[in-house]
Amino acid sequence: xxxxxxxxxxxxxxxxxxxxxxxxxxxxxxxxxxxxxxxxxxxxxxxxxxxxxxxxxxxxxxxxxxxxxxxxxxxxxxxxxxxxxxxxxxxxxxxxxxxxxxxxxxxxxxxxxxxxx
Amino acid sequence: xxxxxxxxxxxxxxxxxxxxxxxxxxxxxxxxxxxxxxxxxxxxxxxxxxxxxxxxxxxxxxxxxxxxxxxxxxxxxxxxxxxxxxxxxxxxxxxxxxxxxxxxxxxxxxxxx
Numbered sequence: 001x002x003x004x005x006x007x008x009x010x011x012x013x014x015x016x017x018x019x020x021x022x023x024x025x026x027x028x029x030x031x032x033x034x035x036x037x038x039x040x041x042x043x044x045x046x047x048x049x050x051x052x053x054x055x056x057x058x059x060x061x062x063x064x065x066x067x068x069x070x071x072x073x074x075x076x077x078x079x080x081x082x083x084x085x086x087x088x089x090x091x092x093x094x095x096x097x098x099x100x101x102x103x104x105x106x107x108x109x110x111x112x113x114x115x116x117x
Numbered sequence: 118x119x120x121x122x123x124x125x126x127x128x129x130x131x132x133x134x135x136x137x138x139x140x141x142x143x144x145x146x147x148x149x150x151x152x153x154x155x156x157x158x159x160x161x162x163x164x165x166x167x168x169x170x171x172x173x174x175x176x177x178x179x180x181x182x183x184x185x186x187x188x189x190x191x192x193x194x195x196x197x198x199x200x201x202x203x204x205x206x207x208x209x210x211x212x213x214x215x216x217x218x219x220x221x222x223x224x225x226x227x228x229x230x
Contacts, residue, residue: 033217042206042220043161056217090160105151106218108160 004109006091012115015081021112023074023091032074033106034066035090043090043108049074081116088113119144119211123221131229136197138224140207141189149210150183150190151218156203164205165192197228 004025013019023032031050035043048056049068057066063085065077074091092106120143130136142150148169153161167174167181167190174181178197183190194201204225208218 040223042223045217045219048217104149105163105166108153108162110160 004091004093004107006089006109006112008112009110010113010115012117013078013081014117015083017081018077018079020078021076021089021091021114023076023109024072025093025107025109026072027093027107028071029093029095029107030071031094031104032068033092033094034064034074034076035092035108037088037090037111039087047076078114081114083116086114086116119147119209119219121207121209121219121221123207123224125224126222127225127227129227129229130197132197132199134197136192136194136201136226136228138192138205138207138226139189140191140209140221141187142209142219143188144209144211145185145188147209147211150181151208152179152181152192153206153208153220154203155206155223161206194226197226199228199230202226202228 007022033048034046036046037043045058046060047066052068063080067075088111090111091109094104094106121140123140128136151166152164154164155161165176165179165181167183169185172183178195180193204223206223207221211217
């Protein structure tokens with residue numbers, strides 16, 4: 001199984017709503033990521049979890065709240081979003097590097113296309 | 118922090134021609150350089166990657182070269198086909214991290230039949 005599965009595929013939410021994005025992988029990867037991708041732009045790193053602990057938060061507003069319940073699951077809780085938060089939200093996972101600083105392949109999910117109205 | 122520059126932003130070639138996309142990075146500690154292909158409405162998919170201890174890697178029609186001294190790496194696609202049309206992103210690992218990637222701005226490749 002080399003899949004990273006994200007749900008839902010599409011989400012429309014109002015600025016006062018609370019919603020959650022979900023991501024699941026069964027490849028035994030211990031690093032999981034949330035990226036945000038605006039149209040015609042590259043993916044931008046939001047959060048990194050390593051061994052279920054948040055290791056990097058790239059100065060993301062608090063209206064985005066990540067959660068890693070276990071090594072296979074990653075959630076992104078959304079609250080009081082703004083229309084400019086509309087984007088494709090990509091989850092990815094990768095192996096922990098064998099050595100410090102060694103990069104490894106990131107596998108991406110299909111993404112959740114979020115529209116904030 | 119790491120910065121990745123990618124050129125050109127758009128590239129149009131005739132079917133059968135070669136395509137070359139170039140990237141530069143700033144962090145000398147970066148040691149992993151993947152290339153992703155993203156078709157419209159789909160996820161980024163890894164097409165080839167290279168580590169800093171290797172200067173060149175090839176996989177059928179796709180090759181990547183890395184010059185660590187100059188901090189640049191390039192993607193070469195030979196005998197292009199219409200299905201190669203997509204946006205291509207280069208990326209570099211953030212030095213000393215657990216595989217986090219910084220992406221270039223992307224190149225929209227169009228292969229005309």
